Amino acid sequence: VNQSSSVVLMPQVAIVGRPNVGKSTLFNRIVGHREAIVGSQRGMTRDRKTAETDWNGVRFNLIDTGGIDQGSSENLLRQVKSQVMTAVDIADIALLVVEGREGPLPVDHEIALDLRRRGITLILAINKCDRPKAADEMKLAFHELGIDLMYVIAAEDGFGVADLLDTVIGLLPETTDVGIERNLPTRVAFVGRPNVGKSSLVNALLGSERVIVSDQPGTTRDAIDTLLESNGRQYILVDTAGIRKRSRIGTHAEIASVAMARRRLKQADIALLVIDAEEGVTRQDLHVASDANRIGCGLIVVVNKWDLVDEEEESLRPQVEGIVRERLGRMRYARVVVTSANEGSGIDSILPLVDEVVQARSRRVPTA
The missing domain is CATH 3.40.50.300 (P-loop containing nucleotide triphosphate hydrolases)
Known part of the structure; x- marks a missing residue:
């Protein structure tokens, strides 16, 4: 059997941030199943990983990236950062994930600055909010990053993720079907x-x-x-x-x-x-x-x-x-x-x- 499918060019969303802020947990939450490895050990994700997903009928590719860790070896940091920025360069939207309980760190500022310089649509996801009442306080703390679109979430249990995704799909370009039939x-x-x-x-x-x-x-x-x-x-x-x-x-x-x-x-x-x-x-x-x-x-x-x-x-x-x-x-x-x-x-x-x-x-x- 010669299987074929139409080639579809879908929007791209990249998840970026430093290690251990919950990027892969958010990736798995959005995709709907465990695609990326998660854990408390720093640097669990190193390469970039892509999965097709959808929200309210809008399809897009979600890219999980490695954590930019200033404490890792110079060579590994260079390679990870290169992978992250390659993902950003092909993406339509970047979700910058930060850790709400720790507040903004210098590395968060550096990553936000790099992303703004690339001119990509940027959304801040303030993760690990274990008390919804603390959401406003967390937003206030992260205003200094200079990102207008901010959402407080808890990727582990799904709090706030629906609102985040509603904004994401509202900013995405339309999916393009180029209509070419190819073998799988x-x-x-x-x-x-x-x-x-x-x-x-x-x-x-x-x-x-x-x-x-x-x-x-x-x-x-x-x-x-x-x-x-x-x-x-x-x-x-x-x-x-x-x-x-x-x-x-x-x-x-x-x-x-x-x-x-x-x-x-x-x-x-x-x-x-x-x-x-x-x-x-x-x-x-x-x-x-x-x-x-x-x-x-x-x-x-x-x-x-x-x-x-x-x-x-x-x-x-x-x-x-x-x-x-x-x-x-x-x-x-x-x-x-x-x-x-x-x-x-x-x-x-x-x-x-x-x-x-x-x-x-x-x-x-x-x-x-």
């Missing part, structure tokens, strides 16, 4: 252990730093969806958090991240299992491959970081596919590609291989 995108999930280069591969395919990359394991926490168009075909690239052994999953953030990664694997057409060329196929890699096999999505093994192998291992490159398949056991049907995201080698082979696997799977699907 192929969903490609990048899965594997932490720090094997999943985000680097996504960025290499996109040609831009859409996903934050760091040598710190576990930099990606949410599952990040990005639409890519190449040679007339569309793909949704899903960068997921690294899947560790259960015994090594400690924090609430990691537990939620791994659960989301497994959920996104179930929604994928193709799973790209990324492994470390220096370490080969580990027992944990086999568990992830087994998950993909059980779910029924196509499986491609990406042997990444080939630039780091020594000269002795380099001589084995022609045999890599056979070695990997032998290790995969009953999943030996998987296609194998060798890459180096850092050097760009093998990247051009990934999407054609995805297309081949999709076509092979469609030939095996019986029609009624």
Whole structure:
């Protein structure tokens, strides 16, 4: 069956602010289900995440962004801020979320100033109001940010969110249906252990730093969806958090991240299992491959970081596919590609291989 849909250009709303003010809680409240990981640990969201939603019949895309944390490392702060401002630049409205109980902080002033300089329609959401009677007092405290549209809310229980959304949809431009029929995108999930280069591969395919990359394991926490168009075909690239052994999953953030990664694997057409060329196929890699096999999505093994192998291992490159398949056991049907995201080698082979696997799977699907 060749599924298609009309291409619709929808308004964009970006949620921005410093860490731990409830941005992801508000995102989940508006979307209507748990899409973004939330918790009390600072910096739970790092990349930007988009979900389609609607309010009173008005559809729009909602973008959750990472918290701008002046206390994080300079490199990570730079990357997070770049992601936030990219979201703002494509958005029609920015919701600046602040913490009502703490009052305005210097970082809130800095973010508000950056947003005003970009000329975007700006709404202030003063969150974590546990006493509705304190709403006026909170508004008065935040007047110094110079934002005319202010709403006091409690994203956790929904207080004030309806009024906020009524204003949002009243300011949004109309949805545009360009009327072009296209095949639905192929969903490609990048899965594997932490720090094997999943985000680097996504960025290499996109040609831009859409996903934050760091040598710190576990930099990606949410599952990040990005639409890519190449040679007339569309793909949704899903960068997921690294899947560790259960015994090594400690924090609430990691537990939620791994659960989301497994959920996104179930929604994928193709799973790209990324492994470390220096370490080969580990027992944990086999568990992830087994998950993909059980779910029924196509499986491609990406042997990444080939630039780091020594000269002795380099001589084995022609045999890599056979070695990997032998290790995969009953999943030996998987296609194998060798890459180096850092050097760009093998990247051009990934999407054609995805297309081949999709076509092979469609030939095996019986029609009624």
